[in-house]
Amino acid sequence: MTLREKTLMAVVWMAALGGIGCRATPHAPTPATPANEAWLTEQQLKDAQLTIAPMKMEDVGGSIVTSGKVTFDDLHVAHVFSPVTGRVVKIEAQPGDRVKKGATLVTIESPDVGSAFSDLAKAHADYVAAEHELRREKELFQAHAGAQKDLELAQDNYGKAQAELERTRKKAQLFRAAGATDNVNQEYELRALIDGEVIARNVNPGVEVQGQYSGGNAVELFTLGELDKVWVLADVFEIDLARVKAGARVTVRVVAYPNKVYEGKVDWISGSLDPTSHTAKVRCVIDNPRHELKPEMYATVSVSVDERRALAIPRSALLRLGDQTVVFVEVGKAPDGRARFERRPVAVSEDEGGDFLPVTHGLREGERVVTSGAILLSGML
Secondary structure: OOHHHHHHHHHHHHHHOOOOOOOOOOOOOOOOOOOOEEEEOHHHHHHHOOEEEEOEEEEEOOEEEEEEEEEOOHHHEEEEEOOOOEEEEEEOOOOOOEEOOOOEEEEEEOHHHHHHHHHHHHHHHHHHHHHHHHHHHHHHHHOOOOOHHHHHHHHHHHHHHHHHHHHHHHHHHHHHHHOOOOOOOOEEEEEOOOOEEEEEEOOOOOOEEOOOOOOOOOOEEEEEEOOOEEEEEEEEEHHHHOOOOOOOEEEEEEOOEEEEEEEEEEEEEOOOOOOOOOEEEEEEEEEOOOOOOOOOOEEEEEEEOOOEEEEEEEHHHOEEEOOEEEEEEEEEEOOOOOEEEEEEEOEEOOOEOOOEEEEEEOOOOOOEEEEEOHHHHHOOO
16 A cells, blocks of 8 residues: 555544545645534434433432441351450460350460459458357457447458358459369369350460450450351432431342442441541441351442432443543534534532432533443544
8 A cells, every 4th residue: 555545544533533525625624623623524424323312300319329337247256355464375266267156265374363263262261250250259248248349340240241142242253154164273264155156266285365354454365256147337428318218128248259249237327427538337237157247347328218219321421531520512513514512510419329320510401421332432532
């Protein structure tokens, strides 16, 4: 192909794409096209196969799309701390294990345990001695062989011994309920509080742990939970809050499984708004039989709501140019008879689900918008 033939072919292609318009006469000047407009001849309109539709009121919504985060069901999770200070000597449960309520998780060697039961035995002995002394002083006082002050002192000592016995008994009951025995030794068995799976273990053999009862800064040793059902906490903006109802159907997607949809329902709606984001927390209960959804995962949540009437535009009409959302609007005829299409920034509410999005700024009812093929017009500017 010669250079002349190549040049002629390039001119033909530029004319087809709108680069060169048809002139009425060889000497007639071509009108200047504004920077934000594309002008097309009748033939170009046919070749581009644009779809143009007038703006009108549509049924929009049907769902609200927002962000959320996967969390445990609070009623089926336990964060296990050690009540005593000591050294870990044996670990019975590993991450992924299924455990029953009361099963031993870890054995801790702690002087707190021996001290607690030793104090109980001593308090009981002191209580018995104080009881004997009180009985003896009563008999002496009734026989007029003892002073009243001695009787009152015995009564005071008896009350103190009784209070101390009750204190040590309650403390021992806390250890006993959590896994210690009645024997005076230093071994404490930390037990599971619920049935569930060991989600996390934050302790190793030989590690010194701080106890809650000793007033230290205790560290969580185990996390137990059930993942068959999880919660997804979604953030709903104030403008949409009135449309969200308890029991509404929700669908959830996560990045880890982009082709899967998890279904559930709205369980609870927060009674207050977050002061920073001005959103309300909406709790959704999601079935998770395969344990694919894990706490702290970020999720995209679609909440079913009632549809509403609004001035709306098809999603296919929108173009993204940097941080701007634009559409092409048919605005009449150019001086040379070509069809004019203006690129115009618009604002839409993209939290709505469905094919149509409500327009909040930039368009009026009745204006004709390019709903298909707008990308071709954008390439001509």
